[in-house]
Amino acid sequence: MDVTLLGTGAPAGLPRPGCPCASCARALGPDARNATALLIDGVLLLDLTPGPALAAARAGRTLHGVRQVLLTHPHTSPGVEVPADLPAPVRVPDGKELALISGHRVRALALDVPGTGYAVTGPDGGRLLYLPPGAAPAGLPADGPAYDMCLLDVIGRPGALARLRAAGAVTWTTDVLAVHLDHDVPPGAELRRRLAAAGARLEPDGTTLTVGDFRDVPEPPRRTLVLGGARSGKSAEAERRLAAYPDVVYVATGGQRPADPEWQHRIAAHRERRPGGWSTRETCDLVPLLRAHDGPPLLIDCLALWLTDVMDRARAWEAADAGELPEVAGRTAELAEALRTTGRTVVLVSNEVGAGIVPATPAGRRFRDELGRLNAAIAAECEQVLLAVAGTVTVLRP
Numbered sequence: 001m002d003v004t005l006l007g008t009g010a011p012a013g014l015p016r017p018g019c020p021c022a023s024c025a026r027a028l029g030p031d032a033r034n035a036t037a038l039l040i041d042g043v044l045l046l047d048l049t050p051g052p053a054l055a056a057a058r059a060g061r062t063l064h065g066v067r068q069v070l071l072t073h074p075h076t077s078p079g080v081e082v083p084a085d086l087p088a089p090v091r092v093p094d095g096k097e098l099a100l101i102s103g104h105r106v107r108a109l110a111l112d113v114p115g116t117g118y119a120v121t122g123p124d125g126g127r128l129l130y131l132p133p134g135a136a137p138a139g140l141p142a143d144g145p146a147y148d149m150c151l152l153d154v155i156g157r158p159g160a161l162a163r164l165r166a167a168g169a170v171t172w173t174t175d176v177l178a179v180h181l182d183h184d185v186p187p188g189a190e191l192r193r194r195l196a197a198a199g200a201r202l203e204p205d206g207t208t209l210t211v212g213d214f215r216d217v218p219e220p221p222r223r224t225l226v227l228g229g230a231r232s233g234k235s236a237e238a239e240r241r242l243a244a245y246p247d248v249v250y251v252a253t254g255g256q257r258p259a260d261p262e263w264q265h266r267i268a269a270h271r272e273r274r275p276g277g278w279s280t281r282e283t284c285d286l287v288p289l290l291r292a293h294d295g296p297p298l299l300i301d302c303l304a305l306w307l308t309d310v311m312d313r314a315r316a317w318e319a320a321d322a323g324e325l326p327e328v329a330g331r332t333a334e335l336a337e338a339l340r341t342t343g344r345t346v347v348l349v350s351n352e353v354g355a356g357i358v359p360a361t362p363a364g365r366r367f368r369d370e371l372g373r374l375n376a377a378i379a380a381e382c383e384q385v386l387l388a389v390a391g392t393v394t395v396l397r398p
Contacts, residue, residue, distance in 0.1 A: 001104075001122030001211040003040055003149065006055040008205055009033030010133065010182035011073065023183035030204040031187035036179040038130060038151065043102045045069045046118060046130055048080050048089050059206035068100055072132040074114035091116055110138040119147070126211035129169070133180040136160030140167040147174055148212040154178040154200045155185055158243035159275050161198060166246035166277075175215055176200040193395065196220060198244035221383035222345050227352040227375060227396075228388030235301055237386065237393050238347045239274060245345070247296035248278045251289060253305040284309040287334055293343035303350035306335075307367070307374055316370075317363045328370055336377040350375050352387065 007013070014033040015024030027033070035049040039056060042065040049055070056063050069082075069089040082088060092098050092108035094116065099105050103123030108116050115132040122128070127145065131137070131152040136159060150170050152160055155178060164170040178200050185191045195201055197220050203209065224241060228234030242248045274280075281289070284306050289298060300306075307328075311317060314327040339346065354372050359365045379385045385397040 001041055001120070001124055001126040001128065002208055003038055003128065003151075003211060004056070004059050004061050004208045005177075005179075005203055005205055006037040006039055006052060006059060007034030007049055008036050008177075008179045008181055008202065010180050011035050012182075014181055014183060014187070016183060019183060021183050023186050027183070027187050033181055033205055036133075036151075039063070039066070040104065040120060040128070041102065041122065043067045044100065044104055044106070044120070045086070046120075047072055047132075048082065048086075050080055052086070053083055055205070059208065061208075067102065068098070068106075070098075070106065070116075070118060072116050072118065072130065074132075092118070111135040112138045122211060124212075128211050129164075131160065133157075136163050137167075137169075140164070140169050144169060146171045149175045149177065149209070151177045151179045153180040154195060154198055154244065155191075156180065156182065158198060158240070159277075161200070161244040162246045162275065162277070165244070172199065172219060175209075175211075175213075177209075178202045190393075193393075194240065197241045200244070220345075223339060223342075223382040224347045224384045224386065225375070225379050225382045226347065226349050226386045226388060226393075228349075229352055229355075232388040233391040233393070234349050234351075234388040236391075237388050238299055238301060238349045241347050242297050242299055242345075243275060245297050246277060248275070249289070249296055249298050250274060250278050250280045251286065251298055251300045252280060252282045253284050253286075253300065253302060253309065254282075287338040290335075290338035290342040290344065290346065295344050297345035297347070299347045299349075301349040303348055303374060303378065304353075304371055307371055311367065311370065316366065324373065325366075325370065329373070332370075332374050332377050335374075336381050339378060339381045348378060348382070350378070 013035050015027040034055055036047060037049045038046040039061055045066050048069055053063055063086060066086055069087055071089050071091045094108050094110040097105060097107045105121045107119045109119060111117050113135050115135050117131040117135060117137060120128045127147045129147045129150045133153045134157050136157060147169055154161055176199060178195050185194055199220050226234045226238045286300060310328055310331045316325050316328055353368050359368055387394045387396050
């Protein structure tokens with residue numbers, strides 16, 4: 001079963017007409033995208049967008065053989081003029097299956113937002129799942145076979161991919177393609193980096209793909225360190241990296257501090273930003289979590305607060321020696337060793353504090369030095385290291 005991407009952009013396309021934003025200004029050449037529509041084996045068209053015949057011609061295809069046009073967007077979406085040589089578009093009721101004379105079978109999936117998703121099985125047995133913008137399946141059987149290809153709004157709704165993985169509908173052999181791409185993320189390298197972290201990829205408009213073809217897509221890095229200063233976007237970046245995973249454990253090292261209202265506000269803001277299916281552990285005892293090899297992914301935020309706890313317990317703030325502190329160094333080495341041998345996916349967050357002014361107090365200088373040593377030790381055990389500055393992420397180690 002072949003799939004031609006007549007478009008991969010948001011309903012308004014990319015760039016959006018008349019939009020002055022930086023992402024739209026950079027959406028040129030292969031980064032410019034028509035509204036998403038799929039042509040399957042030349043006989044089935046999923047979604048009708050402006051200029052479908054021209055889009056097909058640019059891809060070296062024709063719409064003359066199309067026997068069925070199916071809509072996925074909500075009923076309230078703007079209408080599109082139907083070319084005279086195309087059949088009238090229809091929407092399959094949720095849960096119903098449509099059999100085409102070509103041998104394709106299409107089942108409509110109920111979604112948790114308005115619209116319709118479609119699972120397509122080709123004459124060769126290949127299985128494809130296509131979801132409209134911002135949508136996730138309302139329910140999936142936990143023991144169903146995995147799809148060979150999945151096309152969905154990975155950037156706008158990463159939780160949909162997490163839900164599909166939890167149900168076994170998407171595995172690491174599933175080819176996950178991002179569609180409905182909008183101007184929320186700068187096109188080019190930044191968009192590819194975010195998709196790769198979710199185990200997804202993108203293709204330019206006009207590409208034809210074969211469902212079930214093996215593609216050697218590198219798995220996302222298992223251990224990632226995200227560095228950055230205050231309000232740099234490091235925590236948001238760490239959370240984005242695991243948003244497409246089910247059953248993430250968020251490890252908060254800062255504690256509750258009930259007497260500090262400002263701290264409570266920070267904790268509440270972080271919790272509201274996390275997906276609802278994540279669980280939270282408030283602890284600085286990180287080594288046992290890393291040694292539990294078969295657990296779900298961990299997001300540890302942050303190592304600077306973990307170090308503060310270590311230095312409190314070691315009474316290191318009052319140490320007269322300005323050199324490396326043995327007890328702190330031992331705890332750092334123990335943490336690095338546990339990270340080296342863990343079997344879990346781990347994203348760690350830490351502050352980068354060595355680039356500013358020299359702290360005025362001995363305790364401040366001691367903390368700066370120990371945090372620098374800790375960051376270096378943890379970075380040495382991570383496949384990927386990122387630096388967040390002003391909400392922009394730079395890859396230090398790919």
